[in-house]
Amino acid sequence: MAEAWSVLDEEPKVNGDTxxxxxxxxxxxxxxxxxxxxxxxxxxxxVSNGRLPHELAI
Numbered sequence: 184m185a186e187a188w189s190v191l192d193e194e195p196k197v198n199g200d201t202x203x204x205x206x207x208x209x210x211x212x213x214x215x216x217x218x219x220x221x222x223x224x225x226x227x228x229x230v231s232n233g234r235l236p237h238e239l240a241i
Contacts, residue, residue, distance in 0.1 A: 186222055186223050186225070187221065187222045188202065188222075189222075190217070190220075191219060191220050191226070196222075206229050206231070210233060215230060215232070216228055216229065216230050216231075217229045
């Protein structure tokens, strides 16, 4: 069984596309961290330098 994830302190579960959109929205709003919680109780934190992945040089 795969874990389901939601944004911390929010009820709806998110898929990968929704999670990426949420991280991007938070960056647009000046929030450099986004926290997710799994239905198994694990926490995941994305921390950014403020740049979106497509803005980074490889």
